[in-house]
Amino acid sequence: MENLRPSVPVRRIFKADPESLRCRLPGGWNTARESKESHSSRTIEKDRQGKFLRVLTWSGAGFGFLIMASMVIYILVTGLPALQTSLFSWTYTTDNVSMMPAIINTLITVVLTLAVSLPAGVGAAVYLEEYAPRQSRFVALVSLTAETLSGIPSIVFGLFGMLLFVYQMNLGLSLLSGILTLSVLILPLILRTSQEALRAVPDTMREASYALGAGRLRTVFRVLLPQAANGIFSGILLASGRIIGESAALIYTAGTLAEPAFNLMSPGATLSVHMYKLLNEGLFMSQAAAVSVVLLLLCVAMNLGQFLIRSRMMKGKN
Amino acid sequence: MIQTRRESAMKFVFAGCAAMSVLCVALICWFLFPNAIPAILKIGPAEFFFSADWAPEQNRFGILAMIAGSLCLALGAVVLGVPIGVLCAVFLVYYCPAKLYKPFSFAISLLAGIPSIVYGFFGLTVLVPLIQKCFGTVSGKGILCSSILLAMMILPTIVSLSESALRKTDPAIYDASRALGASHDRTVFYVCLPAAVSGIRSAVVLGIGRAIGETMAVIMVAGNAAIFPSSLLSPVRTLTTGIVLEMSYATGLHRQALIALGAVLFVIILVMNLYFSSRKRKEMC
Numbered sequence: 001m002e003n004l005r006p007s008v009p010v011r012r013i014f015k016a017d018p019e020s021l022r023c024r025l026p027g028g029w030n031t032a033r034e035s036k037e038s039h040s041s042r043t044i045e046k047d048r049q050g051k052f053l054r055v056l057t058w059s060g061a062g063f064g065f066l067i068m069a070s071m072v073i074y075i076l077v078t079g080l081p082a083l084q085t086s087l088f089s090w091t092y093t094t095d096n097v098s099m100m101p102a103i104i105n106t107l108i109t110v111v112l113t114l115a116v117s118l119p120a121g122v123g124a125a126v127y128l129e130e131y132a133p134r135q136s137r138f139v140a141l142v143s144l145t146a147e148t149l150s151g152i153p154s155i156v157f158g159l160f161g162m163l164l165f166v167y168q169m170n171l172g173l174s175l176l177s178g179i180l181t182l183s184v185l186i187l188p189l190i191l192r193t194s195q196e197a198l199r200a201v202p203d204t205m206r207e208a209s210y211a212l213g214a215g216r217l218r219t220v221f222r223v224l225l226p227q228a229a230n231g232i233f234s235g236i237l238l239a240s241g242r243i244i245g246e247s248a249a250l251i252y253t254a255g256t257l258a259e260p261a262f263n264l265m266s267p268g269a270t271l272s273v274h275m276y277k278l279l280n281e282g283l284f285m286s287q288a289a290a291v292s293v294v295l296l297l298l299c300v301a302m303n304l305g306q307f308l309i310r311s312r313m314m315k316g317k318n
Numbered sequence: 319m320i321q322t323r324r325e326s327a328m329k330f331v332f333a334g335c336a337a338m339s340v341l342c343v344a345l346i347c348w349f350l351f352p353n354a355i356p357a358i359l360k361i362g363p364a365e366f367f368f369s370a371d372w373a374p375e376q377n378r379f380g381i382l383a384m385i386a387g388s389l390c391l392a393l394g395a396v397v398l399g400v401p402i403g404v405l406c407a408v409f410l411v412y413y414c415p416a417k418l419y420k421p422f423s424f425a426i427s428l429l430a431g432i433p434s435i436v437y438g439f440f441g442l443t444v445l446v447p448l449i450q451k452c453f454g455t456v457s458g459k460g461i462l463c464s465s466i467l468l469a470m471m472i473l474p475t476i477v478s479l480s481e482s483a484l485r486k487t488d489p490a491i492y493d494a495s496r497a498l499g500a501s502h503d504r505t506v507f508y509v510c511l512p513a514a515v516s517g518i519r520s521a522v523v524l525g526i527g528r529a530i531g532e533t534m535a536v537i538m539v540a541g542n543a544a545i546f547p548s549s550l551l552s553p554v555r556t557l558t559t560g561i562v563l564e565m566s567y568a569t570g571l572h573r574q575a576l577i578a579l580g581a582v583l584f585v586i587i588l589v590m591n592l593y594f595s596s597r598k599r600k601e602m603c
Binding site for chain 2: 047049050051053054056057058060061063064065067068069071072074075078119120121122123124126127128130131132138141142144145146147148149151152153154155156157158159160162163164168184187188191215216217238241244245246247248251252272275276279285288289292295296299300302303306307
């Protein structure tokens with residue numbers, strides 16, 4: 001209730017203003033332009049501050065949009081011409097700096113990381129939403145640790161993966177170490193999105209299923225998870241984007257070798273790590289631009305997928 | 319009978335899945351701290367935290383310069399990013415024409431999804447030369463450049479969290495203010511924005527967390543000299559980049575000191591997250 005008290009003197013807020021005669025219409029915020037004639041006929045001073053605030057908002061938002069657009073356009077303009085067929089040849093040499101091995105490694109990493117993390121994350125979400133009592137300590141602990149995990153910088157995950165998987169478990173600098181590190185990294189993401197998806201399933205579904213005699217397990221697998229599939233899938237896309245973009249957690253776990261790591265125990269660079277290496281060497285800037293375009297397009301694809309799913313879900317609701 | 323046994327077995331499986339995240343945090347602590355704490359004790363906590371002298375080949379490990387670097391960049395990112403981010407959020411909630419809303423919010427979510435290494439590329443090839451030209455410095459890499467880049471990177475976090483904070487404010491206070499005669503613009507800035515200020519504060523905290531934890535974009539544009547930052551254009555090394563730069567060849571105490579850097583980073587983020595979640599809990603009550 002305290003929020004209701006304005007924090008500035010009322011005099012400053014409520015300056016006489018003809019605009020205030022308008023009201024909020026059902027169609028949204030009514031910002032219709034006022035007719036100039038009706039204004040000038042009145043003897044009310046113009047609201048300069050209000051105008052300033054409006055201009056400030058529009059220009060701030062415009063500036064933010066401009067920066068973003070300029071970045072995307074710059075990457076497309078420099079990167080698209082640099083895309084050559086030699087960059088996609090199957091073997092990597094120091095002459096062609098092919099990104100094909102990195103693309104293969106990225107695909108392997110995405111698929112296997114999800115294979116490790118998805119069951120764990122969805123299972124955890126099912127437990128938290130469907131089994132555990134709401135107020136239990138365990139639930140609080142799990143959500144606190146999940147929040148903590150989602151905030152940890154990726155380089156700390158990299159250190160952790162290096163200490164645990166590379167040295168302690170003796171997996172060496174290998175794609176497998178990288179995959180395991182990344183599965184820890186995306187676990188909270190999968191958990192949160194699946195939890196939200198399960199929460200969005202209406203309770204009537206659960207009640208109907210129980211009323212028909214289904215057990216809890218059957219309800220989860222036959223009713224709830226299919227209903228939540230859209231939300232979980234959008235979480236998968238989000239996580240894939242994160243995996244594709246990750247580099248700090250991989251440098252010291254999966255290494256920077258530009259060879260496809262088909263047997264998992266050998267090191268292999270994903271696209272982002274490959275790009276880091278190119279930028280670090282500083283000799284292959286146009287090739288790096290090409291890799292950045294590929295990364296950008298992958299991200300756009302992931303985002304577009306999520307966006308479509310979300311708007312489809314919105315439509316389903318209405 | 320088999321049915322119930324399967325039910326209870328699966329319950330344990332699900333509970334085990336839920337325990338995974340607890341296990342992961344425990345493992346991270348278990349592997350970071352036993353490496354970090356002995357190193358800090360060996361170096362001496364006073365020297366480790368309060369000396370700006372980082373010279374691993376002479377066994378001098380003072381991380382103050384890197385802590386200062388991380389804080390400078392986070393501060394710079396917040397100063398540049400938060401005003402624009404909040405204005406974007408206000409725009410999205412109160413000013414955006416319905417047709418613009420979808421492309422704008424899609425653009426914001428896209429910005430959040432772009433890998434940090436691509437930001438690094440943009441910074442290295444666009445921002446660094448730009449600053450070189452504007453200020454006439456030799457390298458162009460440094461605090462200013464990294465702050466601008468980080469401000470771009472935290473923008474989506476700030477926008478989306480501020481937007482949801484603004485949407486959560488009671489629409490009745492908007493209507494009440496309008497009914498009392500305030501204009502749309504004044505209502506938005508003097509009534510709705512103050513009402514959402516606690517949500518915006520958590521957005522800022524989360525943005526700082528992202529800025530401190532960012533590695534691969536910063537490493538490209540920060541200049542990476544482990545010296546105490548003296549001006550806006552001086553090169554900096556942060557906690558995160560310090561680890562990446564030297565881990566590949568570090569051995570012995572040097573390696574442990576780098577792990578201690580990671581542990582310091584972990585503790586900073588942990589404290590900020592705890593603050594964030596305690597605020598959220600307070601708001602819920």
